[in-house]
Amino acid sequence: MKAEKTIICRITEPTKRKKALLIKELSNANGYIRGITNDLYSATKQAMDKYIQKDKIKEQHTYPLFLRNDTFRVEEAKNTKEFDYWAKIPISNVYGGIWVPIKPHEPIKEEHEIKDSKVVWKPYGFELHLSISFEVKPQSPKNILAIDLGERVMAATVSTADNGNPSLYGRDVRGIRRHYAYLRKKLQEKSKSKVKEVKDKESRIIEDRLHNISREIIEKADKQDALIVLGDLKGLGNKDTGKGARINRIANTMPFHKLTKMITYKAKERGIRVIKVSERLSSVTCHRCGSENTDRPTQARFDCNTCGLKNYNADLNGAKNILYRSLAYMAGDGAVVNQPKTKASITKQDYDTEKVLGNSSLNS
Ligand SMILES: [Zn+2]
Incomplete structure (x- = not known):
């Protein structure tokens, strides 16, 4: 039986050049689906077409950079404690793409089959959302x-x-929620940004x-x-x-x-x-x-x-x-x-x- 999941990987500290290339590619991907630019790696265009419905695009939304599974790679990092894996991301006009260090929230295993995935932009940096498919033994429940x-x-x-x-x-969950509801109420008069901070x-x-x-x-x-x-x-x-x-x-x-x-x-x-x-x-x-x-x-x-x-x-x-x-x-x-x-x-x-x-x- 096949199961699927997403492993979220932080792209940790890419160099300035790589960061600029990621931003460019992500922005081109968003331009591409809006018909503004055509400057995007061709396999990536295909992936964007597959996962984004062009007639349902929300103007203000930043869409992720979808990657076809045969255009990127993940490899275990050796001889370093700084990060766990490298990922190769395809970039238009950059031969061989770029390699960036990634930190997944759980180990990527050999038996994991990597499917089409995406690069997501977050306020704190980039994430690679790896879609994984793997074999599980179906349960015979007792x-x-x-x-x-x-x-x-x-x-x-x-x-x-x-x-x-x-x-x-x-x-404890109800208590936690009550406590924060109380805190938010108390802060409401003082500061809007504090309220948001507490909510987060x-x-x-x-x-x-x-x-x-x-x-x-x-x-x-x-x-x-x-x-x-x-x-x-x-x-x-x-x-x-x-x-x-x-x-x-x-x-x-x-x-x-x-x-x-x-x-x-x-x-x-x-x-x-x-x-x-x-x-x-x-x-x-x-x-x-x-x-x-x-x-x-x-x-x-x-x-x-x-x-x-x-x-x-x-x-x-x-x-x-x-x-x-x-x-x-x-x-x-x-x-x-x-x-x-x-x-x-x-x-x-x-x-x-x-x-x-x-x-x-x-x-x-
Ligand atoms: Zn009864």
């Missing part, structure tokens, strides 16, 4: 790991390989946390040979009920979409399958009886007025709902290895699936 996204803890997971205990990730700092911290959370979850799934089940956030935008509006507000303030994206692409890189199930009302539904007649005495606890489930761990309840819903999706052939073709409608009986898991210790 377990299911369900992820419930929430406000109090960002992600609660429970798996058929666990002992009925949830793993909680990102308990927050973005970096949150991004970092999300990378860690998603990596930990993926490592767990990998170790357990588990398929991942995620609540589907798609429907969140058009719910008009009070509950939907609440979730909508949370989705806007908590970076659920970003985390979902990270989990999905990191899973793909390892051949782990991700399926999405409806997350509708997962936090207010009783995982044991399916009733929605429930209470949350605190955000951490869960009571069911129908079956009498009392003082239950609310994060575990949500994750179990997601887990049981996934079983409904996979019912039919009874095997978790086959992706369901249609979305099963979720009925109350679907919650009665503890028996499907047999003596799994999820029963509590």
Whole structure:
């Protein structure tokens, strides 16, 4: 099975001449797609034509310099500690192109097949975004790991390989966001640039946390040979009920979409399958009886007025709902290895699936 990813490489300290050539080529590429200049390496013209729709060009936007995969090269740097690799970038009218030092955010391996890539201009310098294709062994899952996204803890997971205990990730994310929202508000009156500075700092911290959370979850799934089940956030935008509006507000303030994206692409890189199930009302539904007649005495606890489930761990309840819903999706052939073709409608009986898991210790 083929997987793809992008490895971002900083182009570190090119010489003045090389920097000028990169700027020239990037600016010519932008001129070329706007029909202003024709002065561009011919294979690069082809790549620009392939990846940029000329009728959809935004005037103010700087487009990257797209490179056809047979026109550039990456080589490991030897005998130097300054940088890790060299990249050869084709430049029009410069025979053999130019070699620039690059620092990738992860190692480039021999088995990586390099595809068409791009040079991107950032305020702090140039980046080479290497598109990589590589072989991964598809998973034959033995377990299911369900992820419930929430406000109090960002992600609660429970798996058929666990002992009925949830793993909680990102308990601090909401606090970080609150702290920065407060800081921004306080700074608002004083200085606009300070507000932006604080916002950028927050973005970096949150991004970092999300990378860690998603990596930990993926490592767990990998170790357990588990398929991942995620609540589907798609429907969140058009719910008009009070509950939907609440979730909508949370989705806007908590970076659920970003985390979902990270989990999905990191899973793909390892051949782990991700399926999405409806997350509708997962936090207010009783995982044991399916009733929605429930209470949350605190955000951490869960009571069911129908079956009498009392003082239950609310994060575990949500994750179990997601887990049981996934079983409904996979019912039919009874095997978790086959992706369901249609979305099963979720009925109350679907919650009665503890028996499907047999003596799994999820029963509590
Ligand atoms: Zn109940």
